[in-house]
Amino acid sequence: MALDIGPTPTSAPSTPVGAATSETRLARATLIALALGFVGLFLLLPLGTVFIEAFRKGAGEFLAALGDPETFSAILLTLTVAGIAVPLNLVFGVAAAWAIAKFEFKGKAFLTTLIDLPFSVSPVISGLVFVLLFGANSALGPILQSYGVQILFAVPGLVLATVFVTFPFVARELIPLMQEQGTSDEEAARSLGATGWQTFWHxxxxxxxxxLLYGVLLCNARAMGEFGAVSVVSGHIRGETNTMPLQVEILYNEYNFVAAFAVAALLALLALATLVLKTALELRYSDEIAASRRH
Amino acid sequence: MAPRARIRWQSRQPSVIPGFGLALGVTLTWLTLIVLIPISGLLWRSSGLGWANFFALAFDERTVNALAISFGTAFVAAIVNLVFGVILAWVLVRYRFPGKRVIDAMVDLPFALPTAVAGIALTTLYAPNGWIGSLLEPLGIKIAFTPAGIVVALVFVGLPFVVRTVQPVMEEIDKEVEEAAATLGANRLQTITRVLLPGLLPAGLTGFALAFARGVGEYGSVIFIAGNLPYVSEIAPLLIVIRLEEFNYAAATAIATVMLFLSFLMLLVINTIQSWSRRRYSNGA
Known part of the structure; x- marks a missing residue:
């Protein structure tokens, strides 16, 4: 193999078959080392740091940090916000995919582009648009306020910002899948007398x-981890409007590193669980989720 | 809502499948409420500023600097990601080595890990007293709290975009193309640079553009490591937040509008590149 480096065209017939269509062993080793080094430096090391820092002062401190009432309320708030935002986008995603994948209509491509729009908007802007809509100097804000409805610096604002940011996830996963599956199954069910809902459910x-599960998984990971958009609408009221990522920021800025990394470790565990489930779904049900792994 | 939508956006082919009106109605209502009205609100508020005022706010020196830093660092990070993303995708598609499946799954970590978590982890590593920072300090290299730190955070955030757009295209490459090139006398390097890489160009550029676009708007992972020094390492999204905290809604709106406009311009460029390359290398990539 060592002789394969730089074979000249005249020596081609005498080189082994694989040499001309694959790299030398040295080149392979170099490329693998580069790739692994890059992954190690930029992905594995930061992930490891989260857990090392969280347990720097032992498991007792770690658990004590998580037992803090403010942190506990941040965990509850994150679960609440994701618990509302994800089902809303699930219903929307299924409806959008049903309309786009099962029917032909004018403006379909444009509608698909609009659904993807939130992906190309900075998270901070995703939060800002709701501040402009419901803030103190907006048209809507004072009216709602007079009826005692609080949107900003409260759960509704956090939910709105989260729904905006995670808007395309489920729809984007389902549209290509349902387009691939076509409409023949549904047509058969209908011709056998099933109602519309029966066709959908069965x-x-x-x-x-x-x-759907795949899309919900990605949607949920983003909903629980969103930082920029919720940071703008949250108002950072301690123990009330801080989600877990916002709590991480506050603790970190107070130099309470163990507590910051303890909350961060919980979020990192969530990310790892998401990756494991996602990979399992890709391996087992690759034909039953959209063929490509786009985001 | 639903009956009206049905009249205007009638399904083109008569279908036995029900629910078009309901599904489209839900979709349009939700899209309007969550996305279209809020975005229009931003543009409307921005137009209310008047041209002179808008330009004064949008081209304020600190704003221009922040935009330049956001776009500059995102560009550098996207270049790094393009180079290493292509290498990583190649290694994952072509070679076998222990732990390959784990590495492949880990590529999506930046999609799954909350940005604030990535931000504090990277800052801890690259700070002067951190594992990597303390190694670089004797060499006179500072990463954290400089623009280089922003690049590091954006490399983390953007990596999956390049790998995941290039990888499926690499998997589709027909081995016969490489064999043909070799038969015609090309050495391996020539085959890679003249045959394989041009075919990967559209996917590579798309991944680059996606990573770049994501980097420009990124906030959570950057603000911890950047140091946030005005004119030096202050990114545009952070300046929006600062203006909001000062209750300077006009300035926040103006910066956001400029960023939105530039993002749409970038989307347009992405689409143009893609349709150009599809025409040039009509290989379905």
Whole structure:
């Protein structure tokens, strides 16, 4: 193999078959080392740091940090916000995919582009638009305030910002999958006398369940981890409007590193669980989720 | 809402599948409420500023600097990601080595890990007393609290975009193309640079542009490591937050509008590059 480096065209017939269509052993080793080094430096080391810092002063301190009432309320708030935002986007995603994948209509491409829009907007701007809409100097804010409805610096604002940021996840996962599956199953069900809802529950839903789960998984990871958008609308009221990522920021800025990394470690565990489930779904049900792994 | 939508956006082919009106109605209502009205609100508020006022706010020296820092660091990070992303995708597609499946799954970590978590972890590593920072300090290299720190954070955030757009295209490459090149006398390096890489160009550019666009708007992972010094390491999204905290809604709106405009311009460029390369290398990539 060592002789393969730089074979000249005249020596081609005498080189081993693989040499001309694959790299030398040295080149392979170098590329693998580069790739692994990069992954180690930029992905594994930061991830490891989170856990090392969280347990720097032992498991007792770690658990004590998580037992703090403000941190506990941040965990509850994160679960509440994701618990509302994810189902809303799930219903929207299924409806959007049903309309786009099962029917032909004018403006379909444009509608698909609009659904993707939140992905190309900075998280900070995603929060800002709701501040402009419901803030003190907006048209809507004071009116709602007079009825005692608080949007900003409260759960509704956090939910709105989160829904905006995670808007495309489920729809983007389902649209290509349902387009691939076509409409013949549903047509068969209808011709056999099933109603529209029966067709959806007994035919379509079982066909898309793994793809749906995949989309919900990614949607949920983003909903629980969102920082920029919720930071703008939260108002940072301690123990009330701080989600877990915002709590991480506050603790970190107070130089309470163990506590900051303890909360961060919980979020990192969530990320790892998401990756494990996602990979399992890709391996097991690769035909039942959209063929490509885009985001 | 639903009946009206049905009249205007009638399904083109008569279908036995029900629910078009309901599904489209839900979709349009939700889209309007969550995305269209808020975004229009921003543009409307921005237009209310008047041209002179808008330009004064948008081209204020600190704002221009912040935009330049956001776009500059995102560009450098996207270049780094393009180079290493292509290498990483190649290694994952072509070679076998222990732990490959784990590495492949880990590539998506930046999508799954909250940005604030990445931000504090990277800052801890690259700070002068951190593991990596303390190694670099004797060499006179400072990463954390400089623009280089912003690049590091954006490399982390953008990596999956390049790998995940290039990887599927690499998997589709027909081995016969490489064999043909070799038969015609090309050495391996020539085959890679003249045959394989041009075919990967559209996917590579798309991944680059996606990473770049994401980097420009990124906030959570950057603010911890950047140091946030005005004119030096203050990114545009942070300046929006600062203006909001000063209750300077006009300035926040103006900066956001400029950023939105530039993002849309970038989307347009991405689409143009893609359709150009599709025409040039009509290989379905």
């Amino acid at each position: 035919v379509t839903l079982p066909n898309i369940k793994w793809g």
